[in-house]
Amino acid sequence: MSDIINNGSKARIQDVSQRLLKDVLDLCARFSxxxxxxxxxxxxKLLIQSQPIDVAILGQFKAGKSSFINSLIGKSVLPVGVIPVTTVITRLQYGEKEQAVVRYFDGNTSEIAINDIEAFTSEAENPSNKKNVEVVDxxxxxxxxxxxxxxxxxxGLGSVFKYHVETSENWLPQVGTALLAISSDRPLSENDVQLIRELTRHTPNIVLLLTKTDLLSPEQQNEVIEFFERTIQRELNRRLPIYVYSTLVNTEQYKDRLETGLLSMLSLNRDFEFRKILQYKMQSLIRGCLGYLDIALKTSVQADLDRENLHKQIFDEKVNFDLIREELTIIARENQRQTRTLIMNYLDNFxxxxxxxxxxxxxxxxxMWKVNLWKLTRRYEEWLADRMTEEMRHISKIEHRHFYGTLNKAHASLSRSIESFRNLLDKNIEKVLGVRLAPADWKIEVSEPDHPDIKTIRSFDFHFDLIWFLIPMIIFRGLFEKHFISEIPHEVEANLSRLAAQWEDRINRAIEEMRKQAINYVKEELSTIDALLSKTHGQTDEINETIKKLQGGLQRLIA
Ligand SMILES: Nc1nc2c(ncn2[C@@H]2O[C@H](COP(=O)(O)OP(=O)(O)OP(=O)(O)O)[C@@H](O)[C@H]2O)c(=O)[nH]1
Ligand SMILES: [Mg+2]
Incomplete structure (x- = not known):
């Protein structure tokens, strides 16, 4: 029953880890x-292979690491010495027959005799790992x-051989259970405490191993152990199991304690321990990721703020689209309002x-018109229409440039207004971003208004000519002629006013065109700058989402 539960939970941890690892890989690539x-x-590696638990003996150089393993397995397999020796990671595990395999960094492997391993794992015969050995199994x-x-x-760590230090430190993430060897003649240095801190990122199982205890009296041993406990508690606020060992004195007794207390326990509960280690490593990896994402998030939030500030400083209360649009509209309307009066004033002269x-x-x-009233009226109307059209066309043709007062004024004011707006914008951009914009070609085109199609208007309110046959012309002709002549001033005024209205319409349309043009210049410029400022959009949302996802994953791992 417990096996089923175990297997189920094993599969689950592996599944969850597999998925999370993919997420982690993605985001590491994305955030470099x-x-x-x-x-x-x-x-x-833990996920791919069903590999054994790596019980690593770590520690300062000459702490007696290799000697300890030799003693534990009862065979002098590993090279030892009074000066720094071990230069390559060497792994020992159960196998049906004795064998040693050298694995090189280039992927090659070669089987060697156990007695020859010194040629690959010792500094003397493979200085700074010239032979490029990744590991000896x-x-x-x-x-x-x-x-x-x-x-x-x-x-060993802390020796003059930098390569040794690098090799061990690089290997640390793979540790399953860490046995930190500390020699009795050099009890617990700052480097050891630092190493424990580092190991804490990679494994839940850290054990201290006080080596060469034959160098200490029993009292001294107790003193050292108490010192270890106190220091670890003070520095790391935790307790770690402490084992003692000597390859010279009481070796069997120490070995027994280690076997029953640690090694057999690990071996018997291998699957459980393995999962615990995998779970721990995944949690540590995700916490590491979350730490970096936090930096990315803070940077992104800051960048967003900076961008927002830049935006605020450039688009201040003066450089404001609504404001300039209103200003341009007021200029246009004000001028349009005056167009008619201006033209009329000028036409009054005529x-x-x-x-x-x-x-x-x-x-x-x-x-010269000796005709009846009906014909007289027709003639008069035709004559008036012809002459009026001719005169109005003439005035329009010769004088129209004098109607352009408001058009020119609007052009000048609109141009001035957008130019001063552009100056403000340029100044802000230079102040905030330190760049000068190229001079803008904001030239407002004046579109020449079309000439109106001039036609005269009828002048009679009541048509006497409809009753012409009742009116004796000999008597009334003089009256009608007077009437026609008296109509002229009114006709002139009405047609001049009509001419003014037609031109007003065209000129105001041209002013409207200019207003639109000016607004468009401003609008396009502002939206270009706005787009540039928000182009490198912060990744805040994306990072927040990733953080949430990872935190969810972490919860699933712990559950
Ligand atoms: N007195 C005493 N000496 C020991 C004991 N274990 C190892 N030594 C000596 O300590 C020295 C270093 O032993 P190594 O096993 O090479 O130490 P190491 O930690 O593997 O050294 P590096 O591989 O160089 O890091 C050797 O001279 C050993 O003889 C012990 O239990 N008691
Ligand atoms: Mg060694």
Missing amino acids: ILSLNRQIEACE IELPSLRDYAGLRLVDTP QKPLRRKLSLDLEKELF
Whole structure:
């Protein structure tokens, strides 16, 4: 029953881890997080292979790590010495027959005799790992009791051989259970405490191993152990199991304690321990990720704020689209309002001369029209229409430039207004971003208004000519002629006013066009700058989402 539960939970942890690892890989690529690569690799290895638990012996150089393993397995397999020796990671595990395999960084492997491993793992024969060995794997039948575990000998830390330090530190993420060897003659240095801190990221199982206890009296041993406990408590606020060992004195007794208290326990509960380690590593990896994402989030939030501030400073109360649009509209409307009056004032000059001229002409004309009232009226109307059209066309053609007062004024004001707006914008951009915009070609085109189609209007309110046959012309002709002549001033005024209205319509339309043009310049410029400022959009939302997803994953792992 417990096996079923175990297997179920094993599959679940592996599933959840697999999925989370994919997410982590994606986001590391997206946010260029490289520093988690080794942790990712360690988790990948745990997920891919059903490998043994790596019980790594770590510690300062010459702490007696290799000697301890030799003593534990009862065979001098690993090279030891008084100067820094171990140069390559060496793993020992149970195998039916004795064998040693050298794995190189280039992927090659070669099987060697157990007695020859010194040629690959010692500094003397493989200085700074010139032979490019990634790891040496040894299998021994005598390790049957530790099946499911792999003892890992590591190069010492803190020595002059930088390569040794690098090798061990790089390997750290793969640690399953860490045995931190501390020599009795150098009890617990700052480096050891630092190493424990580092190991805490990679494994829940950290054990202290006080080596070479034969160098201490029993009292001294107790003193050292108490010192360890106090220091770890103070520095790391935790307790760690402490084992003691000597390859020279009471070795069997120490070995027994280690086996029953640690190694056999690990071996027997291998699956449970394995899952615990996988779970721990995944949690640590995700916490690492969340840490980086937090930095990314803060940067992104700051960038958003900066951008917002820039935006605010550039688009201040003066550089404001609504404001300038209103200003341009007021200029246009104000000018449009005056167009008619301006044209009319100018055309007033034509009233008198035109009246006089047409009256005289009409008098001459009437003299020649010896016809009845109906015909007289027709003739008069035709004559008036022709002359009026001719005169209005003439005035329009010769004088129209004088109607352009408001058009020109609007052009000048609109141009001035957008130019000063552009100056403000330029100044703000230079102040905030330190860049000068290229001068803008905001030239407002004046579109020449079309000439109106000039036609005269009828002048009679009541048509006497409809009753012409009742009116004796000999008596009334003089009256009608007077009437026609008296109509001229009114006709002139009405037609001049109509001419003004037609031109007003066209000029105001042209002003409207200019207003639109000006607004468009401003609008396009502002939206370009706005787009540039928000183009490099912050990743805040995206990061927040990723953080939420990872936190969810972390919860699932812990559950
Ligand atoms: N007195 C005493 N000496 C020991 C004991 N274990 C190891 N030594 C000595 O300590 C020295 C270093 O031993 P190594 O096993 O090479 O130490 P190491 O930690 O593997 O060293 P590096 O591989 O260089 O990091 C050797 O001279 C050993 O003989 C012990 O239990 N008691
Ligand atoms: Mg060694």
